[in-house]
Amino acid sequence: MIESIEHIVKEHRFFAGMDAGFVALVSGCAKNMRFDPGQYLFHEGDSADWFFLLRNGSVAIELRDPARGAVTVQTLHEGDLCGLSWLVPPYRWTYDARAIDLVRAIAVDAACLRRKSEADPRLGYEMMKRFMPPLVERLQAARMQMIDIYGAHD
């Protein structure tokens, strides 16, 4: 049986408990995508036209360093949200996202969702409430990585 995109969106952890009307609005901007191992979901500098909700598989968030090559700073897994740059102008990715293994994801068209959020600010607010916790979690994690907690300190 082929699951409807609406059903898939509703079942995803990120949208848990969301009003059915909003689920329908989001689903209208969403589609299923799959990425083979090693394939990139997006690259630094590209326009952030989509964000992804992972259904299966893992994604490496990479920063490119001329001396060290690609450095993974985070991995994302089933149930996680991949991509926040679509939220803030100029809507460009600031890192690469690479599928570590076979990845299945719900891809949400960012311009479509932004348009619907402008038209119905309740949807926009609902989305903001869902995006803030991972955003804050990531900020906290980045701070801990930045101070290098495992290093010896003077």
Add this chain to the structure above:
Amino acid sequence: MTDAFSAASIAAPMIPRVARVVKRKREIEDVVTLEIEGGAFDFAPGQFNMLTAFGVGEAAISVSGDPADSARLIHTIRAVGAVSRALTELHVGEPIGLRGPFGRGWPMAEAEGRDVIVVAGGLGLAPLRPALYRLFAEREKYGRILLLFGARSPADILFRDELEAWRGRLDIEVEATVDHARGDWRGNVGVVTTLLSRAQFDAANALAMLCGPEIMMRFVANALLERGVAQERVYLSMERNMKCAIGFCGHCQFGPVFICRDGPVFPYSQLRGLIAKKEI
């Protein structure tokens, strides 16, 4: 004067006995495991010894070996300063000073019948390893066992062979994460709290043992509390500079407690008001 306070009884635990290094293994950069000929040495998981590098000084080092194997006395040491570096540079056959074991260790009896969440950061896996050996040896006494481990990079993963062997067991869950990695690392990247958000356990009946950098333990403890684990059942192993290790000099004082005598393992309920204070 009562016997308990006689000069001799205070001095006895202060005098190191001279032992010898019988084995030395470099684990990762700056970290060495020493096996010391200790005779029959009994200790509880989480306890520590004071080790002397003669001519340099003394440092508190947790026992990192198997509590069931009292013939092998094992410590894992990271070179961070003069004493710890001198200890890591000792070779087989050289003398080392030893006194202990000291302190109150991990709450093994209280963990029985519960899901046990062990969270280690960096070298924090060393003081937890004796508890893990005990948990695995008496596997049937516990509910789920989760080991969550965080390190700076793949090259900094302590006891990697053992972690991989434990990961192969079906009756425990082992997850490791690093702060950053190159492309050839296929594991998790991210801080250790991210492992916790995906972990499955019965929060109402769980007990946690945490050891690692203090800031890591604070964040993990708070995340556990948010998941519903009781603060009385979240245990942390604390580090402070030590001198006497027997509750006399006050060097290791942390608010109202002495880490050497009342700890080093404490329930978070006892530390929560103190651990984020700058002046302590």
